[in-house]
Each structure stands twice: as structure tokens, then as C-alpha cells.
Amino acid sequence: MNHSTCRGWGGIILRDSYGRLIDGRRFQISATSALVAETFVLRDACLFAKVLNINRVRIENDNAQLISLSVSELVPPWEALAFLAFIRKLASDGIFLVS
Numbered sequence: 001m002n003h004s005t006c007r008g009w010g011g012i013i014l015r016d017s018y019g020r021l022i023d024g025r026r027f028q029i030s031a032t033s034a035l036v037a038e039t040f041v042l043r044d045a046c047l048f049a050k051v052l053n054i055n056r057v058r059i060e061n062d063n064a065q066l067i068s069l070s071v072s073e074l075v076p077p078w079e080a081l082a083f084l085a086f087i088r089k090l091a092s093d094g095i096f097l098v099s
Contacts, residue, residue, distance in 0.1 A: 005030045010041035012048050023052065032079055038063050039083040042070065046090050 010029045014022040025048065031037035042061060049057045061067055069076045069084055071091060076084045 005032060006037075008037055010037065010044065012041065012045045014049060014052070014054070022054075023048070035063075035066065035077065036079050036083075038066050039069075039080040039087075042066060043083045043086055046087055050090075 008029050008031075009026055011024065011026040013024040016022055027044070029037045029040055031040060038061065042059065045059050046057075049059075068074065069080070070087050
């Protein structure tokens with residue numbers, strides 16, 4: 001992929017432990033790659049839960065590379081580094097479980 005900006009949509013759905021809808025949102029994304037776009041959505045999900053003062057969150061995503069980069073010590077691609085550093089910090093604080 002070249003370094004031009006691509007646009008798309010992201011979405012977040014928050015549910016309680018019984019599967020009931022708490023809140024959700026969708027938003028437009030501009031990113032240089034699919035990984036950056038998905039990392040942006042994952043970071044936004046963390047922020048969304050934090051703003052709603054939800055202390056224990058399990059975040060699910062179907063991108064195995066993103067999940068691996070979020071919970072490991074692997075060095076992520078530079079374009080996703082800032083978002084992943086933020087996600088790793090929240091996960092290390094025990095607030096979020098990414099799977």
C-alpha cells in the first residue's frame with residue numbers, strides 16, 4: 001500500500017457481561033493502512049470505555065496481528081506505534097483485556 005490516506009468507517013459496540021447493549025458509535029477513519037485504521041478503532045474503544053467509567057473491559061477484535069501487537073513486547077510498525085503504546089499502557093494497568 002502506498003502512503004496515501006484511505007478513508008473508511010469504524011465502529012464500537014459496548015455490551016455488559018450479559019450481552020446487553022450499553023452504548024455504541026461509528027465514525028469515519030482516515031489512515032495510511034488497514035492496520036493503522038484498526039489500531040485507531042481499538043484505541044478509541046479503550047477511550048470510549050474509559051469515558052463511560054467502565055473499569056473492566058474485554059475488547060475483542062478479529063485482527064490477529066493487532067491483538068498480538070497489543071499484548072506482546074513485539075515492536076510494532078512505526079505508523080501504529082503511538083496508538084499501540086497507549087493500548088499497552090491501559091492493558092498493563094489492568095483496565096483492559098484485549099483478545
